[in-house]
Amino acid sequence: MDYYNLMEKRMSIRDFKDWDLSEKQMEDIREHFQKGSRLIPHIDVDLVLLQKEGEKLLDGVAGYKGFLIKAPYYLLILSEDHPYAAQNAGYIGEDLVLKLSEMELDSCWVTLTDSDAVKEAVGLSSDKNVAAIIAFGYGNSLGDRTRLDIKSPSDIHVITREGHLAPKICVEDLVYLEKWGQKSGWEEDVIDDTMEKAFYGASIAPSFLNRQPYRFIYDYNQMILAVKEDELTGEHDGKLNQGIVMFHFSAVLSQWRPREVQWVMGAPDKTYEIPGEYEIAGYCEV
Ligand SMILES: Cc1cc2nc3c(=O)[nH]c(=O)nc-3n(C[C@H](O)[C@H](O)[C@H](O)COP(=O)(O)O)c2cc1C
Structure with a gap:
């Protein structure tokens, strides 16, 4: 994959069209997860793809201050307990974000603070923890995109x-x-x-x-x-x-x-x- 150019193109998108993805597209995402990069290969991880119903299920348990980015699709990375589980999930998740960019799809990382609350909301019985959530789908044009009040440190260019x-x-x-x-x-x-x-x-x-x-x-x-x-x-x-x-x-x-x-x-x-x-x-x- 041409990661360099995909990174240049990628940005967080917070406003999505209600368009469906094909089964082939979903399969491509799953396949990329299976063979994609790992920071720590021996940490056991799973991918869960939420289609359509994700927005209702995750409402209140994920997002900045509980404000969930509404999207037609979400992916969840589940991980076994490990001191570096979150770093590994960040590594894998960003590889998926760039895969989504390659597929001309948009995405946004979504924060979570309570894995158990997310698992309960989604109805997951896995022993693993929810380590990462990413909203994705076809984004709306720039003019329609939700702006975010970004805080950047003042002492740097x-x-x-x-x-x-x-x-x-x-x-x-x-x-x-x-x-x-x-x-x-x-x-x-x-x-x-x-x-x-x-x-x-x-x-x-x-x-x-x-x-x-x-x-x-x-x-x-x-x-x-x-x-x-x-x-x-x-x-x-x-x-x-x-x-x-x-x-x-x-x-x-x-x-x-x-x-x-x-x-x-x-x-x-x-x-x-x-x-x-x-x-x-x-x-x-x-
Ligand atoms: C771990 C993590 C959690 C994030 N959680 C949220 C979130 O809950 N809601 C949101 O709108 N953006 C979220 N973001 C997206 C960031 O705000 C975004 O990456 C940042 O503003 C930089 O913008 P860019 O992605 O367009 O480069 C998150 C990003 C990261 C890395």
């Missing part, structure tokens, strides 16, 4: 992309060179074109309330993801964010690499002078 509602942190502020806070203009002698694309892919990842509460450190043969606790982002959504941005970086870079770029969770030996409010979530060989 943001870029706006034509036709996109959510401004994003620019690569120069997102990725440090070798150690915390060291900025680079990322000239050709520092990185190649594919790395630049992977940085950009990471910079346009969706995040809870568009907060992007993370930074990267590029250490020539390693990429490090540092995350901070954000006062507006709950713990579970913060972990989904991590998996999503990890996917954006590795999926783009993997397009030009012989093997899929694989993240290792936790911190490497080197500390990189990370400030106290941040911690290293993971790193990968690049």
Whole structure:
């Protein structure tokens, strides 16, 4: 899949047409889930697709402050208990979001705080937890789309992309060179074109309330993801964010690499002078 261009095209859509998807389209989504990427392959996960009735069932148990994005379809990622279940679900979910983009469908991540409440509302008897919810279908044209009051941190530069509602942190502020806070203009002698694309892919990842509460450190043969606790982002959504941005970086870079770029969770030996409010979530060989 051409993840780079799909990322450039993707944006959260919150207003959907009441159009049906074909059985073939639903099957393509299921198939992509089965053979799609995993952050941690041994975590057991399932996919549940809700058609039509999802909007009524999920009302009040999912969405920012219980405000559910109304959509004809929702996908739920169920996961067994695991310390990295949410990061893994974020990684898998974002792969599906981009698959939906490839299928010319629109989508929006939907937050949840209580897996049991969602399972009860939907009537799921699985032992697994609901780790992620994504609304999807055919979106309405930009003019009709519900706008969101996006909060972006004030101490960073943001870029706006034509036709996109959510401004994003620019690569120069997102990725440090070798150690915390060291900025680079990322000239050709520092990185190649594919790395630049992977940085950009990471910079346009969706995040809870568009907060992007993370930074990267590029250490020539390693990429490090540092995350901070954000006062507006709950713990579970913060972990989904991590998996999503990890996917954006590795999926783009993997397009030009012989093997899929694989993240290792936790911190490497080197500390990189990370400030106290941040911690290293993971790193990968690049
Ligand atoms: C974990 C997570 C949960 C989200 N939950 C919601 C939600 O409940 N309602 C909503 O409208 N958007 C939700 N979003 C979408 C974000 O607001 C959106 O990704 C962000 O504003 C950036 O916009 P973009 O996706 O167009 O780049 C969520 C995103 C993430 C990553």
